[in-house]
Amino acid sequence: MNYIIINNKKIELNNVSEDTPVLWVLRDHLNLTGTKFGCGVGMCGACTVLVDGVATRGCQTLLSEVKEKKITTIENSEDKEMNILRMHWKEEDVAQCGYCQPGQIMNATGLLKENSKPSEEDILDAMDGNICRCGTYNRIKTAIFKASKDI
Numbered sequence: 001m002n003y004i005i006i007n008n009k010k011i012e013l014n015n016v017s018e019d020t021p022v023l024w025v026l027r028d029h030l031n032l033t034g035t036k037f038g039c040g041v042g043m044c045g046a047c048t049v050l051v052d053g054v055a056t057r058g059c060q061t062l063l064s065e066v067k068e069k070k071i072t073t074i075e076n077s078e079d080k081e082m083n084i085l086r087m088h089w090k091e092e093d094v095a096q097c098g099y100c101q102p103g104q105i106m107n108a109t110g111l112l113k114e115n116s117k118p119s120e121e122d123i124l125d126a127m128d129g130n131i132c133r134c135g136t137y138n139r140i141k142t143a144i145f146k147a148s149k150d151i
Contacts, residue, residue: 004025004063004066004067004071005068005069005070005071006026006030006032006071006072006073007071007072007073007075007076007078008070008076008078011030013025013029013063016029016063017063018062018063018064019062019063019064020062020063021058021059021060021061021062021063022049022051022056022058022059022061022062022063022065022066022071023035023037023047023049023058023059023061025063026049026058026073032073032075034073034074034075034102035047035048035049035058035073035074035102035103035106036099036100036102036103037059038059038099038100038103038131039059040059041059041060042057042059042060043129043131044100044103044129044130044131045057045100045103045104045107045129045130045131046099046100046102046103046131047059047103048102048103048104048106048107048110048130049061049071049072049073049074049106050070050071050072050073050106050109050110050113051066051069051070051071052069052070053070053072053110053113053114054110054113054114055106055107055109055110055111055126072106072109073102073106074102074105074106079109080151081109081112081113081116081147081151082105082106082109084112084147084150084151085105085108085109085112085143085144085147086105087147087150088142088143088144088146088147088150089101089105089143091143091146092139092140092142092143092146093139094136094139094140094143095136096134096136097133097134099133100130100131100132100133100134103130104127104130104132104140107126107127107130108126108127108140108143108144108147110126111123111126111127111144112144112147112148112151116148116151117148118144118145118148120141120145123141123144123145124141127140127141127144
């Protein structure tokens, strides 16, 4: 693989094995450290990125699986849904320790790209599996619901 598309930028990758998880390509090779390492087995959601607009666990997705696909990370400042979510995240004072928040926002962005007017059940189903040790789930749900009204 010669390049990858991350946050709408074509990035050359040299000497990176195609069996490297996307999480480690981002963090170790591209210094994009917003995507977090959590459990390492795709169960906590801290490593969530978007692959062609779909929320995907970066720790379980290999570089070889994302050839010719667009990867969006929390560092993206141009994504409409993500920016609206960020605004409501701040308004609802969602983040406490903040560690899980990039994965939470990426997962919520994926939801709103797929379903711009989710019900409460849709939100709960989509966010199931993104763990927040601080327990701000109700604020997360409220922020997503409010963001959906602005999209």
